[in-house]
Amino acid sequence: MKPIVSIKNLVKAYGSFTVLHRIDLTIAEGEVVCVIGPSGSGKSTLIRCINHLEGFAAESEIVVDGVAVLPGANLARVRAEVGMVFQSFNLFPHMTVLKNVMLAPMRVRGMKAEAAAARARDLLARVGILEQAEKFPGQLSGGQQQRVAIARALAMEPRVLLFDEPTSALDPEMVGEVLDVMKKLAGTGVTMVVVTHEMGFARQVADRVIFMDGGRIVESGTPAALFDSPQEARTRAFLRAVLNH
Amino acid sequence: MNILNTFFNVPVLLDSLPVLMMGLLVTLEIGVVSILVGLAGGLVLAVARLYAPGLVRTLIVAYVNVFRSIPLLVLLIVVYYALPFVGIRLSPFASAVTALGLVSAAYTAEIFRAGIEAVPNGQFEASAALGLSNRHTMVDVILPQAIRIVIPPLTNNSINVMKDTALASVVAMPDLLKQATQAQALAANPTPLIGAALIYVLLLCPMVLLVARLEKHLNRGKR
Numbered sequence: 001m002k003p004i005v006s007i008k009n010l011v012k013a014y015g016s017f018t019v020l021h022r023i024d025l026t027i028a029e030g031e032v033v034c035v036i037g038p039s040g041s042g043k044s045t046l047i048r049c050i051n052h053l054e055g056f057a058a059e060s061e062i063v064v065d066g067v068a069v070l071p072g073a074n075l076a077r078v079r080a081e082v083g084m085v086f087q088s089f090n091l092f093p094h095m096t097v098l099k100n101v102m103l104a105p106m107r108v109r110g111m112k113a114e115a116a117a118a119r120a121r122d123l124l125a126r127v128g129i130l131e132q133a134e135k136f137p138g139q140l141s142g143g144q145q146q147r148v149a150i151a152r153a154l155a156m157e158p159r160v161l162l163f164d165e166p167t168s169a170l171d172p173e174m175v176g177e178v179l180d181v182m183k184k185l186a187g188t189g190v191t192m193v194v195v196t197h198e199m200g201f202a203r204q205v206a207d208r209v210i211f212m213d214g215g216r217i218v219e220s221g222t223p224a225a226l227f228d229s230p231q232e233a234r235t236r237a238f239l240r241a242v243l244n245h
Numbered sequence: 246m247n248i249l250n251t252f253f254n255v256p257v258l259l260d261s262l263p264v265l266m267m268g269l270l271v272t273l274e275i276g277v278v279s280i281l282v283g284l285a286g287g288l289v290l291a292v293a294r295l296y297a298p299g300l301v302r303t304l305i306v307a308y309v310n311v312f313r314s315i316p317l318l319v320l321l322i323v324v325y326y327a328l329p330f331v332g333i334r335l336s337p338f339a340s341a342v343t344a345l346g347l348v349s350a351a352y353t354a355e356i357f358r359a360g361i362e363a364v365p366n367g368q369f370e371a372s373a374a375l376g377l378s379n380r381h382t383m384v385d386v387i388l389p390q391a392i393r394i395v396i397p398p399l400t401n402n403s404i405n406v407m408k409d410t411a412l413a414s415v416v417a418m419p420d421l422l423k424q425a426t427q428a429q430a431l432a433a434n435p436t437p438l439i440g441a442a443l444i445y446v447l448l449l450c451p452m453v454l455l456v457a458r459l460e461k462h463l464n465r466g467k468r
């Protein structure tokens with residue numbers, strides 16, 4: 001399969017503290033990758049490097065759809081192809097839900113307002129909140145806000161979608177509605193990289209699960225392989241801890 | 246009776262009212278132009294401080310610190326009386342607007358910077374992740390949120406600029422204060438000065454009350 005994200009020798013340090021140690025990872029087009037691991041293991045940092053929300057060492061290389069991820073003119077191109085959904089939604093609170101979804105296609109892709117509005121309504125319908133289009137984010141529940149955030153990312157028609165613990169800030173009764181939207185997405189051919197603590201979701205939806213610890217990829221494999229017969233002691237310890245908490 | 250005749254002499258007041266009104270107009274012109282110059286300058290400085298290369302940022306910090314430290318009267322006199330020695334000769338109006346605008350821009354830059362910093366970092370990150378340019382991030386996302394926060398301090402600053410326009414009378418600007426002192430000399434009676442003082446209060450007191458209400462309103466929104 002054609003690789004869409006290729007990460008080579010990724011090193012990231014804060015001062016003398018190295019957060020990511022020489023990570024190599026290739027993600028195929030359309031693949032759904034879940035990243036799991038203990039707190040502080042570098043999961044967020046890893047996916048935030050892919051769209052350069054975090055800079056990284058000069059000897060490292062990340063290529064997205066043939067374009068090197070580096071500060072400069074090409075970065076806008078990369079970011080237009082890579083959507084991101086944050087733990088804390090980060091919707092624009094001063095705009096209606098509809099405007100939130102319309103903004104980037106208009107400003108980055110130069111779309112006309114009517115076309116952007118039509119696309120936004122389509123997407124809001126897809127995530128099941130079309131009736132909230134004229135409300136402001138603050139008037140919505142957490143689960144609804146996160147679904148708007150997913151629609152906002154999708155409006156750019158990204159090739160790759162990054163999720164950083166999209167359900168961790170939600171009340172338990174709203175986790176399901178967001179995971180359902182993500183499951184539907186996983187079948188559409190968009191490449192997804194999902195940092196999550198939802199082991200059920202990872203097992204059901206992921207093509208590949210990556211277990212990180214201490215800034216390294218300790219083990220990766222199909223959900224069945226990783227969850228049912230983990231090879232590494234650290235993976236076993238982590239899974240034991242999260243599955244019987 | 247004597248006091249009334251001295252300080253609130255109605256005929257003298259009526260006589261001086263036309264020149265006081267002309268002075269008020271000049272005061273308003275200096276004030277409004279200086280406020281606008283300060284707003285534009287301050288916004289540019291605050292945004293440049295965020296995105297410009299390190300050296301420019303250092304220069305902006307230096308600018309802000311210097312112009313917040315220098316007494317406005319000193320700056321005004323330097324602009325009007327010292328700059329001609331290096332061939333820069335500004336009219337009284339231009340001198341007043343230059344001095345007031347330079348200082349107001351420094352204060353305004355700090356106000357905008359605080360407003361921009363009060364917008365959560367997630368807003369910058371969400372904008373970046375969508376591929377928005379720095380300009381669109383500022384115009385569409387950050388500044389509309391910062392503006393709510395900065396309106397009370399900006400109004401306060403505008404009040405200060407309006408008050409400080411009175412200093413322009415030392416560079417022979419026929420503003421409200423200058424007209425009042427001249428009318429006082431002419432009438433040999435201080436009533437025009439009292440009149441000018443009242444006009445300043447009538448002009449600015451509504452703005453002072455507005456700031457108080459805005460601050461109360463925004464604080465209520467916070468809770």
Ligand SMILES: Nc1ncnc2c1ncn2[C@@H]1O[C@H](COP(=O)(O)OP(=O)(O)OP(=O)(O)O)[C@@H](O)[C@H]1O
Pocket residue numbers: 014019037038039040041042043044045046
């Ligand atoms: N700005 C920063 N400065 C210094 N250290 C940082 C910074 N951001 C993150 N770190 C450190 O980098 C390491 C990896 O952080 P990261 O957020 O990627 O972990 P994570 O796996 O996403 O954890 P969590 O599950 O808690 O979100 C942590 O030890 C964290 O303390």
Ligand SMILES: [Mg+2]
Pocket residue numbers: 043044045164165
């Ligand atoms: Mg994290």
